[in-house]
Amino acid sequence: MACFTVPLAEAVIVATAQSLGGHAKSRNPFLARLGWLRDMAFGGSFLLAIEHVWHGEITWRFPFLTAVENGETSEMLREMATSGVAMALLVTTAWVCMVLVSMLREHPSAATEA
């Protein structure tokens, strides 16, 4: 119903942290690649929002969510807590794997030493 709001919130937090910290040139590989997580979370949330509009779960009138209009707020919140959190965790896990792979590609000697 509104499960995409959880990764969207994660994207906002990451983008805010990026703008405040300016981590693009950080030596920490995870901080330097926060933009990847931001793009995945924002982009995925944007496309999922389109799907929710398609299925009529988002409207242009307040409160913008048909689940709230129909009195299904508790079910919506449960879906956010389960599916939404799972989406955010999966995207974050994928980002961590991407950063680790990029670190191995940049420094293959680190992999052989390990």
Place this chain on the structure above:
Amino acid sequence: MCEILTICAALSCTVLYFAHRKTPALLATTLMFWGAALMWSVDCAVSALEGEGFFDLSLDDTYLGLVILAAGFAVWAVLALRDRRRARAAA
């Protein structure tokens, strides 16, 4: 079909990025499609656990997938135009 089309778009953009043009706009678009594919896979898994099929192969979902592809490539076009303007301004 929406999930399948999104995964295909993500794979295509990934191949294009690494094989041909490593532009910021294409990277952002690739990450967008992969983010959406991962999120939809959670949705599909929840549907499968509730007894429905993992993939929705209905015509309506196919149309939705095409709309998603159009939106994603529209984002790519906007980002590419923005990058071109920035490059011209910098030059």
